[in-house]
């Protein structure tokens with residue numbers, strides 16, 4: 001049996017770029033354009049160091065992420081996630097495409113989450 005990759009259901013990033021020093025942009029293969037404040041992305045790191053595996057509680061103290069936080073390197077992990085390496089040395093966060101899409105801060109998505 002052939003293994004087929006079904007990417008049609010969840011959008012994946014086509015292009016990830018640094019919009020400016022503090023903003024990251026993702027162009028998705030379904031045409032959506034996402035923007036993220038890099039600091040927010042760092043605060044929302046889903047790894048076991050930053051979020052308690054059992055309780056889902058955040059281990060990052062509010063305000064503990066400096067304004068100087070920057071992504072240093074991004075790389076794709078398989079077909080489902082992006083790993084971000086930060087200039088504070090942190091690199092264990094795997095941001096799944098689904099998670100990234102949920103974190104989108106564009107006006108369109110913000111309206112949706114606020115409603």
Ligand SMILES: [Zn+2]
Pocket residue numbers: 045046047048049050051090092093
């Ligand atoms: Zn983390």
Ligand SMILES: [Zn+2]
Pocket residue numbers: 032033034035104105106107108109110
């Ligand atoms: Zn959006």
